[in-house]
Amino acid sequence: MRAALRVFAAEGLKQHRRIFGSKLVVFSMLLWPVLTLATTYYTVLPVTSAPGAAQRWPLVAEPGRLLAFLAAGALAYTFFFSLVQSAWHFSWERVSGTLEAMFLTPASRMALVLANGSSALVQNAWLFGCFGLAAAVATGTLHLAHPGMLGIAALALLVPAVAWGAFLNSLLMFSRDSAFLYTLLDDPLWFIAGVRLPLFALPVWIKAIGLAFPLTTSLVVLRGALLDGKDTADLAGQLAFLAGLSAVLLGLTALLLRVGERHAQRTGSLQLF
């Protein structure tokens, strides 16, 4: 455990220096929440003004709550997409030759990918998280059953996100080409996870696919806990599903890391760049 914590500390420093340490990045992180929210809101606006929209989606009649609904979606998406970016950066370790140096060490591979994802999450999403919470409090849209639900919401976002990030990192043991992550997980993730539109508005087959992505259920919990005043009993099903999905993702990660490292040791692919 102590050794794993030291890996987390090391990855934290590395990610800060390599990716998030520049003034330009911090400045862009100040603008990012505002731009993301504005883009989301004005994308959805035509849908809300369509005839009969309020009957199917009552939230459109309350602009403040609609904005909070979208802000929660954008916040959760930011958390999960920062993990996609983290995996993309991880693939660059192979190009720069540092992946071999990491795999020369006795450090736990699982700790490495979890630390990689967690560091990216902390660096990338803290500002958006603060912004979202402050906005919700300021606009009076924060509606908690009790203060503990804030922690439940945070856990429902963080734990699956880190498991998701570790899983994506483990996929890159088999391929140095990470462009597929953006192709499959940028815009499609917006859509199928219900970031901009409520899940009931999506076709059944898309909802079924969406369940495989932890962002979908994380978002249901986040909105329920922070905006709709639901407590753990109300969200027990979703929380159990998220815990199971996270466990499955972590199990798959462990398996893929093991198989992937063996594959690299057999083919020499770790040194390809």
Place this chain on the structure above:
Amino acid sequence: MIVTHELRKTFPGQRKLFRPAGPATHAVDGLSLSIPPGAVTGLLGLNGAGKTTTIKVLATLLRPTSGSVTVDGLDVVGHARAIRRRINLIAGGERMVYARLTGRENLWYFGQLYDVPRAVLAKRIDELLELVGLTDAAGTVVERYSRGMRQRLSIARGLINAPAYLLLDEPTLGLDAPIARDLRAVVANLARDGVGVLLTSHYLAEVEQLCGHVYVVDRGRLVAEGSPTALTAGTRLPHTVELTLAEHAPAVSAAVAALGAEFEVGVDAEERPTFVLRSPEDLTGELATAVVRAGGAIVRLEVNPPTLEDAILAMAGAPAAVAAR
């Protein structure tokens, strides 16, 4: 001790969509060698001989296809994690460090991954920075380092876990001569302190200077082993003696011919007679004596014994003819 027995490493052919896989590559083919602690062992061969593949198998980055590799009795496949604590690899080409971290941060990062005790790590980082001459640049980001400085940092990274065995793959590649000389001194000191070192290098003078025992591989197979001196002698390559006389002396040619060695006669730029004598043995003394007795006045005498480089090239060209064991 690191011991490989009948080590083979075959890379499968690359698979392509709708096309059959390419041919497999046999990078290492039945290699048996020993790397004792407290000594520098050389691994030589031309490009593609299988040196880097062998080193990566020893470093646990590659898995043997067959044969065995043990480090202090631990098998590299079954005990990879324990072995990683005891070894490290330094490769030439200044990769394996992070450009946006400072030199000190790079060493701290890898120290954390090796779980070097906190109390030891800070002191060791200072010592290593001093050892590679980067103390003044410790707080500078690596992207501002020169190529040589990056390589020196890579060397410090390779020592961060105080390895019992150090695998050096072209460690002086791209280094300035003084830095390369300092590195050789570091390697010699490490061996004196009990570290087992395996060295590959294209600078064969470096190998001759450092290694007590050398393995020569060609196309993944061991073709010779021994001390650099024994390897050079074993190839039976000729010593070359070049001799220039002040003026022509008719009896000298006959005297040189009497030595029974192959020789050429010519003239230099100043029209002075020259003799180039080639012989498996060093005939310098006999040649000089014979020439002087024949009335020749020697103005220049240059002796070129065969080098390890000549020996390696000869072995790579005709491995079956070489038996330096």
